[in-house]
Amino acid sequence: MLTIYLIILLGLSFVSYFYGKRLIRRRVYEQKISQHSRDSYHGLYLSLYLIIPSIILTLIWLASSPNIIDSLLKSKIKNSLPDLSLGEINILKSKVISAYDGILPVDSEQMEIFVGFYNSANIISTNFIIIISALVSVSFFLFALNRIRVRFNARSKVENILKFSMILASCVAIITTIGIVLSLIIETIEFFKIIKITDFLFGLQWSPQIALREDQVAGEGLFGAIPIFIGTILITLIAMFIAVPIGLLSAIYLSEYSKPKIRAIAKPMLEVLAGIPTVVYGFFAALTVAPFLRNSGASVGLSLSSESALAAGLVMGIMIIPLISSLSDDVINAVPQSLREGSAALGSTQSETVKLVILPAALPGIVSAILLALSRAIGETMIVVMAAGVAANLTFNPFESVTAVTVQIVVLLIGDQEFDSAKTLAAFALGFTLFIITLLLNVLSIYIVRKYREQYD
Amino acid sequence: MTDNFTEIRLRKRYRAEKRFKIYSVSALILALLILATLISSIAISSIPAFTQINIGIDVKMNDDQILQFEEDPENVSWRSLQKKSFYSMFPDVETRKDKKELNKLLSTGAYIEIKKFYLDNPNKLPDNNIIYVPASDDVDLLIKDIIDRDLPQDMRTISDNQISYLDKLISNNRIKKTISWRLFSNSDSREPELAGLKGGIVGTLLTMFVTLIISFPIGVLAAIYLEEIAPKNKFTDIIEVNINNLAAVPSIVYGLLGLAVFLNYMNMPRSAPLVGGIVLALMTLPVIIIATRAAMASIPPSIREAAYGVGASQMQVIVHHVFPLALPGILTGTIIGIARAAGETAPLLMIGMMAFIVDVPSKITDKATVLPAQIYMWANNPERSFEYLTSAAILILLVILIMMNLLAILLRKKYERRW
Numbered sequence: 001m002l003t004i005y006l007i008i009l010l011g012l013s014f015v016s017y018f019y020g021k022r023l024i025r026r027r028v029y030e031q032k033i034s035q036h037s038r039d040s041y042h043g044l045y046l047s048l049y050l051i052i053p054s055i056i057l058t059l060i061w062l063a064s065s066p067n068i069i070d071s072l073l074k075s076k077i078k079n080s081l082p083d084l085s086l087g088e089i090n091i092l093k094s095k096v097i098s099a100y101d102g103i104l105p106v107d108s109e110q111m112e113i114f115v116g117f118y119n120s121a122n123i124i125s126t127n128f129i130i131i132i133s134a135l136v137s138v139s140f141f142l143f144a145l146n147r148i149r150v151r152f153n154a155r156s157k158v159e160n161i162l163k164f165s166m167i168l169a170s171c172v173a174i175i176t177t178i179g180i181v182l183s184l185i186i187e188t189i190e191f192f193k194i195i196k197i198t199d200f201l202f203g204l205q206w207s208p209q210i211a212l213r214e215d216q217v218a219g220e221g222l223f224g225a226i227p228i229f230i231g232t233i234l235i236t237l238i239a240m241f242i243a244v245p246i247g248l249l250s251a252i253y254l255s256e257y258s259k260p261k262i263r264a265i266a267k268p269m270l271e272v273l274a275g276i277p278t279v280v281y282g283f284f285a286a287l288t289v290a291p292f293l294r295n296s297g298a299s300v301g302l303s304l305s306s307e308s309a310l311a312a313g314l315v316m317g318i319m320i321i322p323l324i325s326s327l328s329d330d331v332i333n334a335v336p337q338s339l340r341e342g343s344a345a346l347g348s349t350q351s352e353t354v355k356l357v358i359l360p361a362a363l364p365g366i367v368s369a370i371l372l373a374l375s376r377a378i379g380e381t382m383i384v385v386m387a388a389g390v391a392a393n394l395t396f397n398p399f400e401s402v403t404a405v406t407v408q409i410v411v412l413l414i415g416d417q418e419f420d421s422a423k424t425l426a427a428f429a430l431g432f433t434l435f436i437i438t439l440l441l442n443v444l445s446i447y448i449v450r451k452y453r454e455q456y457d
Numbered sequence: 458m459t460d461n462f463t464e465i466r467l468r469k470r471y472r473a474e475k476r477f478k479i480y481s482v483s484a485l486i487l488a489l490l491i492l493a494t495l496i497s498s499i500a501i502s503s504i505p506a507f508t509q510i511n512i513g514i515d516v517k518m519n520d521d522q523i524l525q526f527e528e529d530p531e532n533v534s535w536r537s538l539q540k541k542s543f544y545s546m547f548p549d550v551e552t553r554k555d556k557k558e559l560n561k562l563l564s565t566g567a568y569i570e571i572k573k574f575y576l577d578n579p580n581k582l583p584d585n586n587i588i589y590v591p592a593s594d595d596v597d598l599l600i601k602d603i604i605d606r607d608l609p610q611d612m613r614t615i616s617d618n619q620i621s622y623l624d625k626l627i628s629n630n631r632i633k634k635t636i637s638w639r640l641f642s643n644s645d646s647r648e649p650e651l652a653g654l655k656g657g658i659v660g661t662l663l664t665m666f667v668t669l670i671i672s673f674p675i676g677v678l679a680a681i682y683l684e685e686i687a688p689k690n691k692f693t694d695i696i697e698v699n700i701n702n703l704a705a706v707p708s709i710v711y712g713l714l715g716l717a718v719f720l721n722y723m724n725m726p727r728s729a730p731l732v733g734g735i736v737l738a739l740m741t742l743p744v745i746i747i748a749t750r751a752a753m754a755s756i757p758p759s760i761r762e763a764a765y766g767v768g769a770s771q772m773q774v775i776v777h778h779v780f781p782l783a784l785p786g787i788l789t790g791t792i793i794g795i796a797r798a799a800g801e802t803a804p805l806l807m808i809g810m811m812a813f814i815v816d817v818p819s820k821i822t823d824k825a826t827v828l829p830a831q832i833y834m835w836a837n838n839p840e841r842s843f844e845y846l847t848s849a850a851i852l853i854l855l856v857i858l859i860m861m862n863l864l865a866i867l868l869r870k871k872y873e874r875r876w
Contacts, residue, residue: 171696173746273488439706446701
């Protein structure tokens with residue numbers, strides 16, 4: 001219904017574009033004075049005034065109506081069945097909605113009443129928004145039509161609309177940030193009302209799943225996040241241990257030693273490595289790397305867990321290599337040629353130039369690249385979800401199974417529909433920690449580049 | 458003496474030079490080797506999934522069934538038709554237990570093929586037909602030599618009896634290997650021999666559609682504003698810092714945002730491409746903005762000045778000149794951003810796009826899954842056949858992503874202008 005309305009409106013605004021163009025042509029012809037704006041601006045002016053009010057109203061309606069109809073349905077259920085608890089009302093409500101969607105059968109008379117109510121509420125609200133937005137759109141259109149004159153400045157009106165929409169689009173970035181911060185903070189504060197913040201940050205035991213008896217205080221589980229922080233740090237360290245030397249050295253080779261032909265082939269190949277989805281790395285870690293490590297560990301007498309930190313860290317390192325190599329490649333290339341030539345003139349070999357001249361000059365950029373890679377590794381999810389463990393182990397042994405922050409977020413949130421339990425809230429607290437840490441790393445990396453970069457030109 | 462000393466030092470330095478070069482070249486070779494291992498290990502383990510074993514069974518409908526079919530094809534009991542036809546090929550199998558074992562050679566969805574055959578060829582109703590139906594996954598693995606038939610019986614998932622039935626089928630030439638097109642025509646299933654990717658592919662397309670129509674206009678408008686129009690002030694600074702920070706936020710945090718805001722606060726449908734698309738659009742936005750700004754910054758100022766010179770307004774300069782010239786670069790950046798979003802899994806797990814969904818989604822509010830989430834679910838399935846299926850799904854995903862990236866490269870090659 002709404003789609004049909006919007007399509008008709010789109011068609012009408014298309015027509016009104018040409019109508020506006022013809023209108024202004026005719027007026028110019030009749031009045032024989034030169035026009036202010038070109039024809040197409042008058043057309044655009046008309047069609048924008050027709051369609052924009054409707055779109056805005058529809059968006060507002062789309063965002064608000066499900067909540068309104070939901071609460072209407074809830075109060076209807078409450079009125080007809082006053083002795084239901086809040087939870088039961090919610091369950092019944094979602095049943096009604098599923099029945100309305102055709103997923104559940106309408107099995108009782110009462111259900112039929114509720115579904116009918118929900119249905120009619122939806123129809124009324126859809127009709128309401130269509131009529132309102134049609135009225136508003138038509139009045140805006142008439143207003144615009146009335147203003148079209150030969151000397152009317154339609155161009156600046158249209159340009160202002162465009163400019164305003166650009167500003168609005170730029171604000172989406174701010175809105176997103178605010179959305180992220182608010183949604184994380186609100187849930188995190190809720191979480192710290194249940195669990196003490198010191199228990200979370202410094203607790204040594206993490207077992208959110210344990211609920212022995214409902215009346216027990218510890219029934220909520222234990223939320224000491226140190227073991228999962230340690231797990232993340234361990235995996236990330238292994239990853240950096242792999243990625244930094246390989247990434248940096250291959251960047252040095254590509255920018256200092258390789259022939260252009262090799263560079264033209266090898267660089268895109270490394271970019272392919274960067275474009276592989278992380279779920280693929282996760283599968284590779286779980287299916288190829290972990291069994292390989294376990295078998296080779298067993299052959300030298302080491303017992304590796306099948307979800308060892310080593311496997312996850314190794315594959316995560318592989319994922320990070322292209323990031324480090326391409327960022328350092330850019331930085332090394334930015335070091336001016338004169339420095340290389342000066343160093344060569346003093347008689348140093350190429351490797352001495354690299355070690356004593358180029359790397360020190362490029363160091364801020366390389367450090368910032370490493371920090372960016374670090375924040376990518378900490379926030380990486382699929383590899384650790386598929387290759388690292390779930391149980392929180394407080395250990396620094398890379399052969400044992402550890403868990404990571406992102407793993408816990410996924411484990412806590414998947415399948416759990418109840419929104420206000422400590423478990424789901426804990427996921428948001430972890431997410432908030434993650435957000436803060438990656439933000440700090442990012443800010444630090446920008447700061448290092450700004451502060452220590454050498455200006456050569 | 459001094460000469461000797463210099464020479465030794467020089468030799469040492471040259472050795473160090475050689476060592477360093479070897480280190481750096483081996484780092485590069487190692488990285489490329491890893492890439493090769495990754496791709497080849499997945500490609501090799503995907504091979505079995507691209508072919509499918511079918512078993513031909515003699516089917517003949519009796520008069521009752523033909524009548525039922527003509528009334529309504531749903532009335533025919535296709536399962537029992539399948540069983541009876543298959544049993545009649547093995548007259549010496551008599552006990553219930555043996556018959557059950559025999560029937561396990563066929564996929565549980567085998568009857569669907571028989572039904573499809575008759576629906577497609579209603580004129581063959583009274584004939585004796587040989588219909589090829591998918592074999593069960595164990596048979597599939599046995600014929601592809603992945604299950605070793607020399608193992609003792611209790612160490613394999615297929616019994617000696619079943620192998621003897623199979624051998625009979627093989628000697629009667631009733632085993633046919635075909636390309637498994639159902640990977641593209643079927644949706645997800647609990648049975649590996651029936652599971653396909655259609656649901657995931659359609660879900661990915663729908664999600665990417667939503668991502669594109671949200672992130673492209675918003676990203677381009679924002680980038681134009683920031684690059685061409687915005688005055689240098691605090692507000693602009695805040696926006697720019699924001700965009701840079703958003704580009705570094707871990708993807709799972711976007712998933713949390715989607716869960717808290719779109720699902721719990723706005724009550725949007727769970728597991729729907731609509732929400733997935735919005736979340737991925739927010740994630741892709743910084744990529745598109747940065748790419749668009751780079752593309753617009755590379756347009757030389759002379760273009761703008763010439764346009765201003767003939768009396769164009771600022772908007773006319775942008776809309777008529779700068780934007781069209783920057784479009785190839787903008788599209789390249791957008792495609793790369795969308796390709797990255799198409800491979801993203803973590804935020805979609807948060808909003809429930811990894812449910813087991815058999816139906817192919819038809820609109821953006823339907824429950825759906827996407828290719829990477831499908832890969833994740835299959836990778837978690839302990840059945841052995843799913844390992845090969847997962848590899849095949851990864852290969853298909855990689856092919857799609859590589860094609861998108863190639864498109865971006867071609868676009869850049871064809872339309873890129875050096876000023």
